[in-house]
Amino acid sequence: MTTQYILDAVEAAQVDTDLLGGKAENLALLTRNGFTVPKWWVLTTEGFSTQLEQLGIKDWVEDKVKLLAGEENNKVIAGIAQEIQAEIGKQQLNDEIIQGIRSAISAEVLARTSFAVRSSVVGEDAEGASFAGQMDSYLYQSGENAIFTSIIKVMQSAFNHRALAYRIQKGLDLSDIRAAVIIQEMVDADVAGVMFTAHPITGSRQHALISSTWGCGEGIVSGICNTDETTVALYNDDVDTSINDKDTALIFDANGTHGTIEVPVEEVRREIACLEKSQILVLRDIGLKIAESYQMPQDIEWCLKDGHFYILQTRPITSLPPINAATDDVQVWDNSNIQESYCGVTTPLTFSFANRAYKHVYEQTFRLLGISEKVVQENQEMLNNMLGLINGRVYYNINNWYLGLQFLPSFKTNKADMERMMGLTDPVDMIQDKQLSFNEKLKKLPQIFKALFTLLSRYRKMDTLVAEFRSHFQQVYSAINREQLHTLTIGQLINKSKQLDAEIFLNWTSPIVNDFYVMTMNGKVHRWLEKVSVEYPDIVQNNLLSGEEGIESTEPAKFLLRMCGYLRQHEEIKNLVLEGENSKLLSLIQTCDPQFYSQCMDYIERFGDRTIGELKLESITLRQDSSFMFAILKNFLANPDLSLESLAKNESKFRKEAEELVYPLIESKLGRRSLRKFKTDLGKLRDAIRNRENMRLARTRAFGLFRSIYLEIGEQLAFYGKIDEPRDIFFLSIEEIYAYKEGRSIHTKLDTLIAPRKQEFASYEDNDLPHHFWTKGAVYCNNVYEYPHQDEDLDLNSEHLKGTGCYPGVVEKNIRLIFSPDDELSLDGQILCTVRTDPGWAPLFPTAGGIIVERGSTLSHSAVVARELGIPAIVGVPNLTKILTDHEKIRMDGTSGKVERIEVSDND
Structure with missing residues (x-):
């Protein structure tokens, strides 16, 4: 019966982890995977329970700790902790446990070896609760009596004030406190320390941080000893060490029978590195292998003796600051222009609908410009992400807009024109016009010429294309009878939505080409005005565009x-x-x-x-x-x-005044021929803006049709009790609605899906965001959406x-x-x-x-x-x-x- 209480490393690897506690479980994994760990044994959690039962206080202890549920008063917590610890300390260690220790560890080893006695609580060193520093450890314990006494003290520390307060803070179960005790051979270390395999200060998962000091590592944990701080790259040999004045070391107290003592460090060693670079790299590699075994960053205690590293314990890192993402992972968001269409908080249905529409439109544009189907498919990630939804607000994904522009000839000019049209007050220079080699330019020439020819030919026929677009749209629009939508089933309504999507947004090339036309001609007129040094060119250009009829x-x-x-x-x-x-x-x-x-x-x-x-x-x-x-x-x-x-x-008043200012200026500085060209460009810009505004009314009507269809779907889902009210439909995405009809839904209880979403989006209403900001890495993780x-x-x-x-x-x-x-x-x-x-x-x-x-x-x-x-x-x-x-x-x-x-x- 006694052997079940004391297990060696091999036996520990074969039992249920609830018998071991967190720290011993980790030691078992380290041992099993071949890492150099000082020899160790564990008194299981069953032994811990047996000790409490022998005292007759197991139920009493459980009742006491239950009283602390939700308790925040430190005095109350400390009082109950003292009561429990006092009761546990009243008797010596259980005879069966003593016999188990003697059977597992020979008398010779017990007599000549120093041991560390430390806790291993169930739940300790887990992802969400490390319990670091909450329980007591006893180092350099020699002889049976010292070890047995230390075991009692470690059991007591499972109920100390710190440990109980930590459990309350973390919301852990107070009724199930189970502790094992580790007995591990001490290494009289030359150097010891802690290694984090992800940097705890920068958050980088590509770098480790190693803290090292002379003597044993308890000096670091207790804060007694200063340390060298080394940042080392995980996947190359970059090492950066900050050497500090290590004036104190913690070592074995040779004058006593057990424990440690503070000693001054020799002057010559105080400001030299504890570890050489080669040793740092060896330790880094050990730490990386341990982290790979767990597949998560680790907090590792280690020591060095006679040139050999020993791993004393490891635990998952439970907290890291936001990662400082690499520069090439910077994403720029701007809503200077799109906020006109999607102002304030926008629902999931609208965003998913708009994002889908933008993808359709720009796929068509690519094909229209002669871009191959292969390239279109290679750029699906960009096309799927022209927009973003951040705190319920719609933003342009500026990176992808610029990437899209690179497919057009003369990116630099197009970029400036787009920024002016979109009203970007913060142009972004991270994406530049790619400098092509002669051969690359030669290879790209056919596509450039095809794009130029397509755009120019479309520009020349813009009025005709606009008329054809409006005629087609009116035909599609007139075919829908809103008053009859209620006679269709949910499936038929969704099919009607898909049909409209194909007939309208898959025939949207004229508006998008005209938008390019507006962008191009607006930039061209602006450059004319700058060329003749017009004062306040933006204002004069605005006046030239006023008084346009037919908008x-x-x-x-x-x-x-x-x-x-x-x-x-x-x-x-x-x-x-x-x-x-x-x-x-x-x-x-x-x-x-x-x-x-x-x-x-x-x-x-x-x-x-x-x-x-x-x-x-x-x-x-x-x-x-x-x-x-x-x-x-x-x-x-x-x-x-x-x-x-x-x-x-x-x-027409200000338009006429602007013309009387600009026309003579251009003629006198550039000649009559240039004036004719300017008037032609100005006329094209006026026509393009008029066409843009008029086609946007078609877009408004198209959205109106879709609105009516989705409202009817909402009416029917509410009628059948699938959602609480018709307008809840706006809190589902297009894809979720389609999947619900087609049998692909991950979450079929729509009402329970919608309720938290409504709460989330309501919380965004009073939290406005700036028009322009940058994010790094994952957009919704550890980013602060602030305008610089x-x-x-x-x-x-x-x-x-x-x-x-x-x-x-x-x-x-x-x-x-x-x-x-x-x-x-x-x-x-x-x-x-x-x-x-x-x-x-x-x-x-x-x-x-x-x-x-x-x-x-x-x-x-x-x-x-x-x-x-x-x-x-x-x-x-x-x-x-x-x-x-x-x-x-x-x-x-x-x-x-x-x-x-x-x-x-x-x-x-």
Whole structure:
């Protein structure tokens, strides 16, 4: 019976690990794998239980520790610890345990050898709980009595104040404290220390950190001894050692019978390295093999005697700081442009839908430019990751956008043009135009010429291509009857979604080519202006683009103004609109004025999907709630001077002034021929912007169709009890919805999948992110999403702000901060201030005295529409909505982009 309590290393490797505890289990693995470990034995956890049972306190101890569950008062913990330790120390070691030790370790060995006696608790040295330093160890124990006494003390230490508090902190089970005790031959070390096979300071898993000192390693653990610190690469021989003054060593107390003593280190050895480089590399290799055995980084105690290394114990590293990823793993994120379409927190359905659409579109573009199918397939990782979703917000993956541009001729010019079009205030230089050898250039020439020819030929036919695209889209769009969607099954609705995806987004080459055209021509016009040294070229270029007719982004506002004209002629229905509750007006008008109701329904049919946040599938549009339309009508009616005629007066004024400035300048400096070329380029840019805005309305309508389909899927899933409410559908991804229909779902309980997701996304609402930041390594692991200069830029009491002027005019009025359709939308000539806009904001603009937007560029929707409507506008004003307060008075200059606070509110 006695032998089951004491096991040697070989026997320990063959029993259940619960008998050994964590430290002995690790020693067994080290021994089994051939590492040099000083000879050792273990008193099993059964022996520990037997000792408590002999004292008659096993149940009493368990009851005592249960009282500590959740306890935070250190005095209470310490009191119970002392009680338990006192009871355990009342009797000597159990006779069966003593006989087991004598049977396992010969009397001769017991008499002439010094031993270390240390704990091995179940759960100790595990991944989540190392218990490092929590229990007591006793070194250089010689003779039976010293060893037996040390075993009792180690058992007591399993219940000491430190160990119990550690268990409570880690949430470990207090009712199952089981300890084994290790008896290990001491090595009278020349040098000892600790090695971390992953660097505990930098977090690098490619480097080890070795701490070493003279004497035994207990001096390091206790903090008595100074150490040399060596960083060594795991996979090459780079070694960097910091040698410190090692004035004290801990060694065997030769004057006593056991234990250690502090001694001064000889002067000559104090500031020389404990380990030579060759020894460091040998130790590194041992540590790497141990880590590979565990397949995780290890914290290893070791010692060196007569040139031989011994491994005393190992445990998993339970905590590492964030890894400082390599430079080539840096990822750049920016939403200066895309935030117009996907503002704020965006749901999983919208993101997965948009990401899929971007992939489809750019695959087509590659093929269109003559890029081989092989190259398209090789770049699937890039095409799948044009966008990112970080804390619920959509960002451009800038690295991949730049990589995509490298397939176009003249990357450097395209890169600058793209940055200008996207409004990147922080261009990225990590990706440069690749310098090709002559042979590489020669090999690439056919693809370059093909891409150039394709783009140029498409540019020449742009108006025709746009007309064909719009005709095809209208045909597809008209084939869907929204009112009949409820008659389809979930499977049929998903098939309808896939069909639309193929018919619309797999035929999207014209919009994307036109976007390239806008980017190219915008850059070209800008370079013309810089060539003749025009003062404020950005402002002049904006003025040249103003007053363009036929831009559908402004059509909703103009349609509503025509509706206002009708209301002004019909006093009774006008009063009903002014006084009625927005959410109930449509049904009232249907009865009171069928003609005006028809106008309302016509507007909803044409522009019902054009709303704030229109590309977010979760956005509530006029098709679900017509309140926004009536809020705008009330705004327009409150301004009697606002009409189609008044808008038209301003549209061409600044355009004409800019032309009168630029045309003579180009002619005088570059000649009449250059002027003709400039006018041609300017005309192409104007056409391209008009086409872009008009095709974006088609995109808005396409998203509206998909929104209706997915809302119906949500209605039916809620009807059958699969989700809690119809709008929960927005918290599933496209792939999850498809998989649910096709039998590939990993998680079929949709309601339990959605609930935590809704909580997660709700938590993102109040945690805004900067427009631009970098991440290293895994995007969601150990990254802080901070703009490098945001602290420098942010002064909440700043009196002067600066952005980019988009349309000239000086306005001195109060501001209105508006962020969503749910805000109070009455402007009445005040300056509209917001974070971002999309085309759905356009109906608000005519009643604004000016427009200032925190994010965006001169080609943003807000800038384009403001120019068309002749409203002074500024975009790209950092921290605008954090600094300005609602209703405060400011002066804005749409030419210089300057904003001056007239009545400054203290923002502390």
